[in-house]
Amino acid sequence: MTACATEPTAEDEDDDDRTPHADCVITADGAYAARLARDAGSACWFPERWTLDGHEPYAVPLPGDQPEEPGTEVQPLADGRVLIHRVARGRHAFSLLYPTGPGTGELPLGAVECPDDGVRLRLLPPAPCGGRAYALAVGPRSTALWLVAGGAFGPEHVAEIAGRCSGGVWLDRTGRMLALDRRIGGRTKAIVVDLERGGEVSPLLQIAADSDDRVLLAAPDSGLLLVSSDAPSPGAARLGWGVLGSMLPVRFPESLRLPDCTVTPFAIQPGQVLTPESCAVALRMEGPFGSWVGVWRPAERRLHQLAPPAGWLAGAGLWTEDGVLRLPYATETEPCGVALLTPPPPSAPSLPAPPALDPHPESPSLDPLTSPPSLLSPTSPLAPRPVPLQQAPLDRLVTK
Numbered sequence: 067m068t069a070c071a072t073e074p075t076a077e078d079e080d081d082d083d084r085t086p087h088a089d090c091v092i093t094a095d096g097a098y099a100a101r102l103a104r105d106a107g108s109a110c111w112f113p114e115r116w117t118l119d120g121h122e123p124y125a126v127p128l129p130g131d132q133p134e135e136p137g138t139e140v141q142p143l144a145d146g147r148v149l150i151h152r153v154a155r156g157r158h159a160f161s162l163l164y165p166t167g168p169g170t171g172e173l174p175l176g177a178v179e180c181p182d183d184g185v186r187l188r189l190l191p192p193a194p195c196g197g198r199a200y201a202l203a204v205g206p207r208s209t210a211l212w213l214v215a216g217g218a219f220g221p222e223h224v225a226e227i228a229g230r231c232s233g234g235v236w237l238d239r240t241g242r243m244l245a246l247d248r249r250i251g252g253r254t255k256a257i258v259v260d261l262e263r264g265g266e267v268s269p270l271l272q273i274a275a276d277s278d279d280r281v282l283l284a285a286p287d288s289g290l291l292l293v294s295s296d297a298p299s300p301g302a303a304r305l306g307w308g309v310l311g312s313m314l315p316v317r318f319p320e321s322l323r324l325p326d327c328t329v330t331p332f333a334i335q336p337g338q339v340l341t342p343e344s345c346a347v348a349l350r351m352e353g354p355f356g357s358w359v360g361v362w363r364p365a366e367r368r369l370h371q372l373a374p375p376a377g378w379l380a381g382a383g384l385w386t387e388d389g390v391l392r393l394p395y396a397t398e399t400e401p402c403g404v405a406l407l408t409p410p411p412p413s414a415p416s417l418p419a420p421p422a423l424d425p426h427p428e429s430p431s432l433d434p435l436t437s438p439p440s441l442l443s444p445t446s447p448l449a450p451r452p453v454p455l456q457q458a459p460l461d462r463l464v465t466k
Contacts (some may be wrong), residue, residue, distance in 0.1 A: 067157075068221050070180040070187070070203045070210055089379035090394055091141050094236070095192045098142035099394055102134060103127070105135070106398055113140045115148050116394065116402055123401035128163040130261045144196025147173075149215050150155045151189055151201070156181045159203075160214045160221065176220030176251045178203065178212060180336055189214070190234040193241040195284065200244075204230050209248075211265060225265020227257075235284045237310065245270055247280040247459040254278040256293070265443070271308075273316060283335040284310070287295065288342035305329060307364050309342050321369045323421040328352040329360065330381065337387040344412060348391055350381045357381075361391070361409040368413070375405035376416065 076078045090101035099116040103125075110133035115126045128148055139151040148163045159177040163170055163216075180187055180203055198216030202209055209231035211224040213302040220428065221248040229250030237243035256279055257269035271279040271456045277297035277420035286290050289310035294303045306318040322329055342364070349360035351371065357380040361370040383390055391407040424433070 067179060069177060069192070070205065073084075090382045091192060092118070092382060092384055092394070093142050093144055093192050093196055095119075095144060095196060097144065098146055098173050099382070100142040101139040101141060102138060102150045103378065103386075103401075105395070109133075111136055113138075113148055113150055113161075114166075115146065117144060117146070117217070118392075118394070118404060123402050123404045125163050128165065130170060130172065141192055141199055143192075143199065143215065149175075149199050151187075151188070151214070153187075158187045166217065172438040176216055178214070178221050182206075184343070185214075189417065191236065191243070194236050194239045198241060200224070202234065202246075204232070206230075208315075209246075211244075211259065224261065225259060227259065227265065227267060231257075233280055233282070235281050237284050237286060239286045244286065244369075245281045254280060256281040260433055266310045270317075271295075276300075278303065281333045283334055283347075285335050285336065285338075285342065285345055288334075288338045288340075288345055290342035290345050290347075291333055292334070292347060305331070319362075319364075319367060321367050322349075324351075324369075326353060330382050333383050333385050333391070334408070335385040335387070335389055346385060346389055346391075348383055348385065359383075359391070359393070359407065363412050366413055369411050372381060372409065374407075375403070377403075378405075379462050386404070417466060 088410060090099045092099045097119040097120055101114055103114040104111050104305055105148065111126055112129035112134060115128055117124055136383040141149045143149060146164065149326045150157045150161050151161055157177050157179055160175040162173040162175060167272065178187060182205065185203055185205045190200040190202060195201060195231050199214050201214045203212060203214045209227045211228065213222040213224050225386050229248040231246040231248050233245065233247035235245040237245055240388045242260065242262050244261060246257055246259060247254050248257050252277065255269065258268045258270045259265045271281055273291055273295050274453045275352045279297065280294045282292045282294055291308050291310055293306045293308060295306060295316070296303045299305050304318045308314070308316040332350050333348050335346040340344045344365055346364060347362050349362060351358045351360045357374065359374045360374045363371060375393055375395040377395040377398060379394045384393050386392065391409065392403045393401050393404055393407060
């Protein structure tokens, strides 16, 4: 059993965690999903694993000796086991669940003690490798990054990061580069944590000194990033996009600005290595009348709004490389289903395609003493440390 290493402080900063939450979690390769479920008419929650890579999806219940608490976190691994995170009186226990014929097998992994009421611990999105799982313990002044599954000796402390971190986006296919949104000094800026260099931290997204800049989603193949910033409209965050390693300004399309509606990206089309602006992006739309699906491409100025299947596990889904959106859903008559949604084909690009990425870009706005080395093009199998997406003044922001 290990303890959270966060340092209390009297500093009063809001931990504005805008991490998108889905009703189920899907592995990076799309083979498995996991969620908390309950039988019709029952108040008892239990973990459930979905197998998605066969001819038809099917669910396997993984109930334990007693019902789970609502909000208990579950996460599938690439080998079909399900990680569960249970909390009791500051003790965060982790176990791996797996089916054993009529019952459920459970392999305890250990626990992390967080006795301080000001510390919150949550799982990060599934790592691309599928064999490891990480968690963030956010304290009043610093954030601890933990490897909670896939290590040699139970939960392992990976890094201690100054500031309060939220979000969590993987930037590469190996699970080395992790983007986090760090709040420090009253402002939130996206950073990169290099897990192969002991949690070394580098800046990623810095649009203006007084703006809150977050990374919401990334496509490792193409380098496309979906970001959020209040730089174009102080006091109101807007969705934008950029390309990792590019020196072009971040763009904030008007088509993603909807009144009385919350728009959250949850999946980016893979592939499209040389044309990130052609990637389809799936968006969770939330308004007074519920949740629905949006589909948008950076090369277009149009947002397609589509009806989800009944029982959609809102915020969950993944793209195939040929542009089909797979949305998991559960109803009384069909407790495990995946709907295939094919959006309208892309129209002629209305925005110029970004130039080919320079393997060694240079920018006079980057401070050579603090800026990390450049990111290679997305076709490179390596995972060097990325450069900041943008440090441009506000008059260079693109809002069309």
